Amino acid sequence: MANIKEIARMAGVSVTTVSRVLNNHPYVSEVKRTAVLNTIEKLNYTRNMNAVHLITGRTQAIAVIIPYTNLFYFSVIIAGLAQEALLAQYRLVLCQTDYRTEEEIKVLEMLRNKEIDGVVMVSSTMSSEAIEEYTAYGPIVVCQDRGERQFSSVYIEHYSAFRSGLQYLNDKGYRHIGYCEGRPHGSSSSIRQIAFRDFLEATDQPYNDEWMIYNCLTEEDGARVLHQLLQMKNRPDALIISAGDHIAAGLIIEAWKKGIRIPEDLAVIGFDDQPIGRTLGLTTVDNQLTEMGISAFRIIYDQIQRNDGQPVHRKLEYRIIERNTV
Amino acid sequence: MANIKEIARMAGVSVTTVSRVLNNHPYVSEVKRTAVLNTIEKLNYTRNMNAVHLITGRTQAIAVIIPYTNLFYFSVIIAGLAQEALLAQYRLVLCQTDYRTEEEIKVLEMLRNKEIDGVVMVSSTMSSEAIEEYTAYGPIVVCQDRGERQFSSVYIEHYSAFRSGLQYLNDKGYRHIGYCEGRPHGSSSSIRQIAFRDFLEATDQPYNDEWMIYNCLTEEDGARVLHQLLQMKNRPDALIISAGDHIAAGLIIEAWKKGIRIPEDLAVIGFDDQPIGRTLGLTTVDNQLTEMGISAFRIIYDQIQRNDGQPVHRKLEYRIIERNTV
Structure with a gap:
């Protein structure tokens, strides 16, 4: 050759x-x-x-750190990133980490080793300080609110998005609110748990441990939650399901089967504005996941072009979509 | 340095x-x-x-050619690939092509240019001959049945999987079968259309153009199909929904709202064994998508290690999961 x-x-x-x-x-x-x-x-x-x-010194490739690829939340962000990457003729190096810190570090080492031009961390277990150490090697965008750090970020405010959902239920007259969460120890999950306690305190509602339901990941988990509720002596009159509309869908379908009326017997508000929720007429908090992927790509692409290392922090707006389940 | x-x-x-x-x-x-x-x-x-x-001469990276990332079918295959890539410490370079041939060619050029060690084509618009021209540069695995080609393949037989679904409906006594498909011109879609016509001929059923419904991609499309059916003078008594259980879910939810009984008024069989289908009690054809991603990675990884260019052809088994909608 x-x-x-x-x-x-x-x-x-x-x-x-x-x-x-x-x-x-x-x-x-x-x-x-x-x-x-x-x-x-x-x-x-x-x-x-x-x-x-x-x-x-350019690879036209960006690494994407993502815990899983087949959850709705992550797959929509990937789709947003992929759409923009195609337009900009960039490659996405998909790094599924299973939430293992050592895998995240390996990806950041790729940045240091010049194998990629930048890193988008859709969800990370690393401390902000540890991430900042790698900003010397190239642009990093984190899809979480980490404050004004040396790396860029694009995020929705999970605290206020979640509280706005709770406030909406409260304004509609619900005073016994249960809460379905995904992984108990995720960073956004922890923020929502604080928001939940703050809300209960502000509205003078008692905290009920039985109404905090964790590890809701799939539609079938939603169905399981309905059965859990049916066995409670003291049931909530409303549920906020932060882990996604697909879990709300599993719960609502199971409720229909069991003759539980939504919202008369149980009000439900979901998150993410998923297609299955639209079909079900589910009230939801739309947190603009596609926009998050698109923004993350545009920010990192601009940083690569500018080559000045100046971080960008972009807050996305959430909104409540009113339908028929509250 | x-x-x-x-x-x-x-x-x-x-x-x-x-x-x-x-x-x-x-x-x-x-x-x-x-x-x-x-x-x-x-x-x-x-x-x-x-x-x-x-x-x-090694990059520890494999490119994945995929039309979209946020459809269930594709996201589950990506998850299977990503799971194995993590174990083998390989990177996946995600190339979303939107079914554009020129984008697929760019990815195969990456193989020629030694930017990656191999290519997995989850779905491709290219001819087998055109793909074969690139096998000189490294291993390629196609997740479609293309016969005994110079590139590897892992696939389910869409013709017989689809016919087995039709035969199942036939054996249960349904004689007026409608058919919901995704993109009309996809390669597996074309195979199923042939299978459908062959089946109608074999069972002496008339072909009814109105009962062939295309472009079913989301839950909301499923709901739309139900409304289309309601407006027909002459309705099918069963539907086969090849484009995925999530479309069947949209249809079934809409049917419940309209008081259409499933399966008494309309039997439904889906594809993919999705979680939403399990919640709904949906009868489905499981075509092992996770296994497809896993197999594709293992085949290409072995080929990279062996470095002999010998293609492998692996057929995956499908199976009908009987639940309550037929």
Whole structure:
């Protein structure tokens, strides 16, 4: 295989010019570009892109740190990222971490090792300080509210989004509110638990341990919650389901089967504005997941182009979509 | 930054040994490994992984060609791939193509350019001949039945899986079967359309154009189908919904709202064994999507290790899961 030096010699241009042509760099005259391309064609030169990356310091790839890929929340963010990446002709390196910190660190090491141009951390178990140590090596965007850090962020305020859902139930007259959460120890989950306690205190409602239901991940978990409720002596009159509309869907379907009326016997508000929720007429808090993926990509892409390391912090707005389950 | 030559000189070893240490190659003596690592630490040497890849010819990355990421079918296959990639310490480069052939070709060019070690094509618009031209550059696995090609494949037989669903409805006494499909021109969609016509002919049922419903992608499309059925003078007594259980879910929920009894007024069989279907008691054809992702990764990983280019063809079994909607 011919190398870049040979191509430069045969085309009568500098090595820099060849590498510019290989990378579609704008500052190459048409004459030189044509000379290089003709030479390459003559030699049937196959680029070793690792050589190109080595020369340019750019890989046109961004790593995405994501705990799981097949939960609605994550798959919609990925879709937003992927849509923008396609437009910008960037690759997404998908790093499913299963919430293991050592896997996240490996991905950040890829940034240090120049294998990628940036990292989007959709959800991370690492401390903000630990993440900041890697901002020297390239742009990082975290899809969580971590304050004004040295890395960029795009986020919704989970505390106020969750409290607005609770306030909505309260305004509609519900005073016995239960709460279904996903993983108990996630960072946004912890914030919502604080919001829940603050809300109960502010509205003078007692805390009932039985009404805090964790590990709701799938539709079937939603059905299980309904059965749990049926066995309680003292039932809530409303449920806030932070872990997603699909869990609310499982619960509502099971309620229909059992003759429990929604919202008369039990009001339900979900999160995420999923298609299944629209079909069910589910009231929900829309936290703009597609927009989160799109924004995360645009922020990191701009940072790569600017190359100034200046972090950006973007807050997305949530909104309550009123339908028929509250 | 120190380069590999300097490290080799300072550690008193060959350049080959340094590159072996950088790549965790087993055939390096402990003494030499320690010497290299100490030198690296002394120099605070940051690897440029593109240089490492250039030397080794391996990237520990596999590209995944996928039209969309947020449809259940695709997100479950990605999850299977991601699970195995994590175990094998490989990266997945996610290439969302929106079914555009030119985007698929760009990804295969990455294989030619040695940016990745292999390509998994979850769904492809390219001809088998065009794909075969790239097998010279590295392993390719297609998640479609393309026959005994030079690239590997892992697949379910869409023709017989679909016919078995139809046969099941037929055996239960349904003689007026409607059919909901996703994209009309997908490759597996075309195969199912042939299977449908063959089945009608074999069982002496008339073809009814009105009962072929295309572009069913979301839960809301399922609800729309129910309304379409209600407006027909002559309705089917059963529906086969190849595009996934989530569409069947939208339809069933809408049917409940309208007082249409399932299966008495309308029998429904779905595909994919999704969680929402389990909650609804939906009869379905399970076509093992997670297994497809897992198998695709294992096949390509083995091929990379063996480095012999020998393609593997693996057929996955489907099965009908009987519940309450037929």
